[in-house]
Amino acid sequence: MKRAAPEALRFLYFHPVRLPDAExxxxxxxxxxxxxxxxxxxxxxxxxxxxxxxxxxxxxTLGLVPHExxxxxxxxxxxxxxxxxxxxVWVRLGLFFFLRSLVxxxxxxxxxxxxxxxxxxxFLLLASRLLRVPVIYEAHKLYLDKRQEAGFHVQSLAxxxxxxxxxxxxxxxxxxxxxxxxxxxxxxxxxxRPMTTIQNGVNPVTVKPGAARYDLVYAGSLFxxxxxxxxxxxxxxxxxxxxxVVGGNxxxxxxxxxxxxxxxxxxxxxxxFGQLPRGRVFxxxxxxxxxxxxxxxxxxxxxxxxxxxxxxxxxxxxxPVLAADTPALRSFIDDGENALLYPAGDVDALAxxxxxxxxDQDLAARLSANARRLAAEFSYLVRARKVAELARSLIx
Numbered sequence: 001m002k003r004a005a006p007e008a009l010r011f012l013y014f015h016p017v018r019l020p021d022a023e024x025x026x027x028x029x030x031x032x033x034x035x036x037x038x039x040x041x042x043x044x045x046x047x048x049x050x051x052x053x054x055x056x057x058x059x060x061t062l063g064l065v066p067h068e069x070x071x072x073x074x075x076x077x078x079x080x081x082x083x084x085x086x087x088x089v090w091v092r093l094g095l096f097f098f099l100r101s102l103v104x105x106x107x108x109x110x111x112x113x114x115x116x117x118x119x120x121x122x123f124l125l126l127a128s129r130l131l132r133v134p135v136i137y138e139a140h141k142l143y144l145d146k147r148q149e150a151g152f153h154v155q156s157l158a159x160x161x162x163x164x165x166x167x168x169x170x171x172x173x174x175x176x177x178x179x180x181x182x183x184x185x186x187x188x189x190x191x192x193r194p195m196t197t198i199q200n201g202v203n204p205v206t207v208k209p210g211a212a213r214y215d216l217v218y219a220g221s222l223f224x225x226x227x228x229x230x231x232x233x234x235x236x237x238x239x240x241x242x243x244x245v246v247g248g249n250x251x252x253x254x255x256x257x258x259x260x261x262x263x264x265x266x267x268x269x270x271x272x273f274g275q276l277p278r279g280r281v282f283x284x285x286x287x288x289x290x291x292x293x294x295x296x297x298x299x300x301x302x303x304x305x306x307x308x309x310x311x312x313x314x315x316x317x318x319x320p321v322l323a324a325d326t327p328a329l330r331s332f333i334d335d336g337e338n339a340l341l342y343p344a345g346d347v348d349a350l351a352x353x354x355x356x357x358x359x360d361q362d363l364a365a366r367l368s369a370n371a372r373r374l375a376a377e378f379s380y381l382v383r384a385r386k387v388a389e390l391a392r393s394l395i396x
Contacts (some may be wrong), residue, residue, distance in 0.1 A: 026062070093274050101284055125166065136387075144160050173193050182196070194394075212297045216289070220309075320368050336367075
């Protein structure tokens, strides 16, 4: 007898950021929700504000095709950090009844992936108990480590430590985005909930054929731990080579990098594109000869937890990757097989490997072919299937 297909799940995915946004966390969230819908599940992606003319327009800006089972919901009330006093009680009550209206008993899961709004996190954990539906927390970092590194005040550190412990020990299950992160959470929180590692994904992307326009490309955010300044210093040691920098967040870092480029006399050899639609980013990366994943040395996120979307996208596009040698990236990369690594923060080593890779076409071709095969293992549909399996086990 043929086994009946399992009933489709309903995911209530809360992400308190405006949509669309080019940041990696927004892209990853939207891609995961789209893949869950394509896998047959019903998904409500609930955000405080939709910036496009329509939900379909928001998805298309992120390079995604709308899906009948993916619903983008604008609900300003989920920004609970903006509400206080007696009014916040009514906001929470309204949000609770809104949430209850979406719940379908026996097949609904609440899902969130950020602790930036502590009130929303506490609300979702409580609402899941009241509504008797599981809640999954997807961890991409340990916020306490990040804030300690940034030098936050001791009182702020204590608050985030309490919140992180609450999320990790009271959610129905945890998804870790990196195996090293899962290991750290298990060591630090022996009473943590059921946990599994589900890494980032990448979808097949096609771009129009074209000649390489830049020798080097960096695509992504510009935070100090990303190490983009190292790319500029290496470029200054390489005569005649060109670099494209795609990304504009945070804006002050973009201006600082432009100023450093002027100091190094690189104005004619470096192009700062700022923030671009995803389709345009893919075109620039695809027609560059090397994709750089620099990562500054000594930053906890880059050292231990990152699973760079832009690295997987460059691999999928067949662009050779040159990356910093960190424990996080060594979990993916075999040096000299599917990418080249260099000691994080070592400008001379980076410049030497850039020069080698640009000159050795056989090496570049081998890295490109092997990287494509590696990227094929990280599809969003695979990611969605693992998320659904975890959710179904909680409901069952």
